[in-house]
Amino acid sequence: MSTAPFQPSDSNEPAPPAHEALRAWLKLLACHNLVEAQLRTVLRLQFDTTLPRFDLMAQLQRYPHGLRMRELSEHMMVTGGNVTGLVDRLVDEGLIDRLDDPDDRRAYVVSLTARGRQEFAAMAVEHERWIGSLFGGLQGEELAQLSGLLGKLKNYLAQGGGVPPADPK
Structure with missing residues (x-):
């Protein structure tokens, strides 16, 4: 049995499905990277902000009563440490509030301020x-x-x- 990677032939034979899936994945990834790079650039140039800050504000816009820090990191699919630094800066800028969670003394609830909602609306x-x-x-x-x-x-x-399937090795 050959272990050589798939090599497209000069014939008109269709590529194996796994190869087509790989090609689709690479195109999807390339498109994602190109779109993300453009968004990062225009957010920086037009709003002096970053994509992670925009994403955090977008999550809070969806939850007007706020989110616990843990929930926010889950929604953003990043670690709590990443969220904490962003939240600290946005609180300092007056764009979000961080309040003690009334149901859990160890947790905070963050939400957009009126100014944060206004700035996010313009960015959105x-x-x-x-x-x-x-x-x-x-x-x-x-x-x-x-x-x-x-x-x-x-x-x-x-x-x-x-x-x-798991590799039986």
């Missing part, structure tokens, strides 16, 4: 416009198809699909 409008522009190479039907396929993949993965 521009963010949506930027995303629309970045996806401008696709027509409405193509965007719907792409979104549907990515949603299908996300659901499959979220249900544990595709987990490779």
Whole structure:
């Protein structure tokens, strides 16, 4: 049995499904990196902020009564230490409040201040416009198809699909 990696042939034979999946993954990753780099740049230039700060404020916008620090880090899928530094800076700037959690003396609840909501609203409008522009190479039907396929993949993965079997070594 050959262990050589797949080499595309000059024939018109379709690539094996695993190879197509790898190609799709690499294209998806490249698109993610290109979009993220553009967003980081425009957030910095137009709002003097960072993508992590924008993401944190976006999470708090979804929860007007606030989130515990632990919940915030779970929603952002980052460590508590990463969230703590961001929260400290945003509190210092008056964009978020950090209050003792009435149900747990060891925890804090963070929420956007009125100023934070106002600044985030301005950024969110521009963010949506930027995303629309970045996806401008696709027509409405193509965007719907792409979104549907990515949603299908996300659901499959979220249900544990595709987990490779353990290596018996």
